[in-house]
Amino acid sequence: MVLGLLDGRLDAPPTSAYLMTYRKGKCAANCGFCPQARGSNSRADMLSRVSWPVFPTELVLDGLENCFRSGQMKRVCIQALNYPKVFTDLLALIHAIRKQTGIPTSVSCQPLDCENIRRLAQAGAERIGISLDAATEEIFGRIKGVSVGGPCSWERQVKLLNEAVGVFGEGRVSTHLIVGLGETEREMVNIIQRCFDMGVLPALFAFTPISGTPLEHAAQPSVQKYRRVQVARHLIVHEVAGFEDMRFDQNGCLSDFGVDKEILSRIIRSGEPFLTSGCPNCNRPYYNERPSGPIYNYPRELTEKELSEVWMQLDLKELQPSKVNDTWFVC
């Protein structure tokens, strides 16, 4: 819609254009949550809960050029399925986008090796994302690794992430982490810290059950859990507190963020931890949620009503409303 390819009304326009490489057939990988997985019976035009209509590349490039010039679009994010010629397609697309538009480009893909990564950087990609998705090696294996006939292993993904940091530089490599695949908060916060220590920026997603996938009947994570992980991620990537400073209860739930209460209050009041995380200018409206809610990742600044809901979801009893901001806090 922002590129002018479809008519419609948007209540939160995307500030990045999300493209997906297309071919007839599905991805060669078999991630249990993904409608593009080779074993899923989902619609072929879905990724998460979003549909991806097909357009000729020329029309997309013209739209991108106009929207980058007018300031409506600030980034392109290309997500690649796994298929034999995917890198040829990716290199051609990155090159064409760079030549015609100059818009910063992120690529989310599954490189085979460091040479693949180098070639993406040489073609003009500004950033790369290599997904871990799972918080632990065990969950990775069960959801997207060898147990389900997937081509990747945890060890290999971590190696590729390290190599990508060597090519693109610290902070220019991202990984997606999906909250709600069976991990504890402790495990999720631990991997967020590990990624950050490697120079990799972790982006959070909420597990979203999609019809036709093996996980179609699994539940989304509670908003309360997601909010706690969002706060922990924010503290880690802004170097306010680390995993070692935080405390967890016997169920692995966050019980203490390891930071002064006044500082924590200020950070929560900013609303920043609850915005979509990822590359600069990525807001991914309603990727994990219906616009009617509950909203996991806000695609724009939170309203005061939304902020007071977030406080209640976080249930931080020790932060007294009067200490927070008694003009708007609703208990």
Ligand code: SF4
């Ligand atoms: S590699 Fe990506 S597109 Fe392919 S099945 Fe896994 S999540 Fe889906």
